[in-house]
Amino acid sequence: MNILEEFDTITAISTPLGTGGVGIIRISGDKAFDIIKKIFTNPNFEPRKFNHGRITDGDKTIDEVIVLPFFAPNSYTGENVVEIQCHGGINVVKNILELVLKNGARMAEKGEFTKRAFLNKRMDLSQAEAVADIIHSKTSDFAKISMKNLSGVLKDEINKIRNDIFEVLSKIVAAIDFPEEVNEPEYKYLTETFEKIISKINKVLAGARTSNIMRQGISVAIAGKPNVGKSSLFNALLNLERAIVTDIAGTTRDVLRETLDLGIPVTLIDTAGIHEGSNKVEEIGIEYSKQSLNEADLIMFVYDASQGINEDDNAILELIKDKNHIIIANKADLISNRNNQTVYISALTGEGINDLKQTLTSKVCKVEPESLEFVTNSRQQVCLERAKEALNQALIASQIRELQDLISIDVKSALLALDELTGELITDDILDNIFEHFCIGK
Ligand code: GDP
Numbered sequence: 001m002n003i004l005e006e007f008d009t010i011t012a013i014s015t016p017l018g019t020g021g022v023g024i025i026r027i028s029g030d031k032a033f034d035i036i037k038k039i040f041t042n043p044n045f046e047p048r049k050f051n052h053g054r055i056t057d058g059d060k061t062i063d064e065v066i067v068l069p070f071f072a073p074n075s076y077t078g079e080n081v082v083e084i085q086c087h088g089g090i091n092v093v094k095n096i097l098e099l100v101l102k103n104g105a106r107m108a109e110k111g112e113f114t115k116r117a118f119l120n121k122r123m124d125l126s127q128a129e130a131v132a133d134i135i136h137s138k139t140s141d142f143a144k145i146s147m148k149n150l151s152g153v154l155k156d157e158i159n160k161i162r163n164d165i166f167e168v169l170s171k172i173v174a175a176i177d178f179p180e181e182v183n184e185p186e187y188k189y190l191t192e193t194f195e196k197i198i199s200k201i202n203k204v205l206a207g208a209r210t211s212n213i214m215r216q217g218i219s220v221a222i223a224g225k226p227n228v229g230k231s232s233l234f235n236a237l238l239n240l241e242r243a244i245v246t247d248i249a250g251t252t253r254d255v256l257r258e259t260l261d262l263g264i265p266v267t268l269i270d271t272a273g274i275h276e277g278s279n280k281v282e283e284i285g286i287e288y289s290k291q292s293l294n295e296a297d298l299i300m301f302v303y304d305a306s307q308g309i310n311e312d313d314n315a316i317l318e319l320i321k322d323k324n325h326i327i328i329a330n331k332a333d334l335i336s337n338r339n340n341q342t343v344y345i346s347a348l349t350g351e352g353i354n355d356l357k358q359t360l361t362s363k364v365c366k367v368e369p370e371s372l373e374f375v376t377n378s379r380q381q382v383c384l385e386r387a388k389e390a391l392n393q394a395l396i397a398s399q400i401r402e403l404q405d406l407i408s409i410d411v412k413s414a415l416l417a418l419d420e421l422t423g424e425l426i427t428d429d430i431l432d433n434i435f436e437h438f439c440i441g442k
Contacts, residue, residue, distance in 0.1 A: 010108035011100045014441035020088030032080040035103045047071040078120030111438025125423030126154045142214045162418045169411045190398035201388045204374045211375045217265030221296035225312045228304045229330040232347035234270040305329035383421035390414040
């Protein structure tokens with residue numbers, strides 16, 4: 001999307017398409033009021049007020065509506081905006097949209113209203129991203145936290161950090177540019193300042209893992225040799241017959257994924273049995289297994305309790321020993337002797353499945369949204385990590401009393417990384433990528 005071409009008038013349906021009480025069509029841009037005057041029977045509308053009337057196409061009435069006009073710059077996008085509230089129902093909404101298009105607007109792209117809000121400085125990028133988070137949030141906790149970002153909590157903190165960096169950079173640069181008049185800042189001051197700023201960045205990043213978990217959930221892979229009951233466990237956890245269960249070794253040939261709701265979304269991955277493949281399809285499945293094991297946040301290693309742990313099981317355990325894992329003895333219905341250390345289940349009878357869910361919840365899904373001060377997404381985390389890395393370099397350089405000219409280069413990089421976070425400095429590509437994940441009409 002080219003920024004220069006953006007300021008034509010756009011429109012879209014802002015409510016979900018379907019049968020409902022009310023449908024909303026939004027128009028934004030210079031021509032928004034001209035367009036509405038052509039199709040609305042009440043042309044003397046007042047801004048920020050409900051204006052009642054009919055939408056007409058020539059002498060044909062399309063619907064009785066309420067029109068809500070917002071005058072620039074006091075609108076969501078910062079432009080003239082009109083919202084038409086009509087009766088819900090696919091056809092009415094579509095007919096009005098077509099009429100608006102016919103009268104000079106063009107169809108908005110995904111997230112284009114919010115993109116304009118950002119480009120017109122109605123919000124910074126962290127707030128625009130919070131809009132997407134609220135729309136897409138899978139849990140109510142996450143929606144609440146994203147609301148904090150929309151109100152500017154992250155933006156304010158980043159601006160404070162940015163100001164700190166700017167201040168120290170100004171002092172260094174002033175001394176470089178005017179060596180006669182301005183003294184170089186002391187190295188002690190530099191190291192202390194960099195340390196303070198780094199610890200502020202660390203505070204923002206402290207919530208990164210929890211933010212990511214709340215946003216994406218976690219992935220849990222079920223691993224084990226063929227026929228130990230992985231697919232049966234997958235089904236038992238999900239209460240459905242998603243995976244094909246057979247007693248022929250190696251029948252789960254691809255990797256199955258389903259979402260399990262344990263407060264946060266848990267993607268459950270059933271991997272193909274890991275053993276030396278006897279045919280091509282199976283080998284591919286096994287390769288996928290190893291990949292999904294690498295990606296998973298937790299691995300549930302399953303063995304057959306009636307057979308105990310043998311060499312093949314040990315080979316898989318070796319593969320996952322450094323990853324977060326729990327060991328599960330399945331087919332407990334076939335044995336009588338048990339010990340206290342092992343998690344016993346029976347995917348067949350359902351024994352131990354609820355306990356296992358609880359173990360999963362307490363082991364990996366424990367997040368405390370209340371304690372989360374700052375929510376960040378992965379793009380923002382990358383920017384923060386870059387700023388931190390640059391400041392670490394500046395810190396090391398000041399500890400060894402490096403030339404301040406050189407130190408200033410790292411400090412500038414830190415500043416640029418934060419400018420990218422807030423959107424002060426951003427390329428079209430990155431912007432497109434961010435707004436790509438919005439829906440049309442927002
Ligand atoms: P996978 O190859 O590891 O995915 O194993 P499956 O889930 O396909 O199960 C292999 C066989 O073991 C099937 O015949 C299942 O019915 C059986 N099975 C799975 N879990 C249990 C269990 O807890 N108890 C008993 N007795 N049989 C089980």
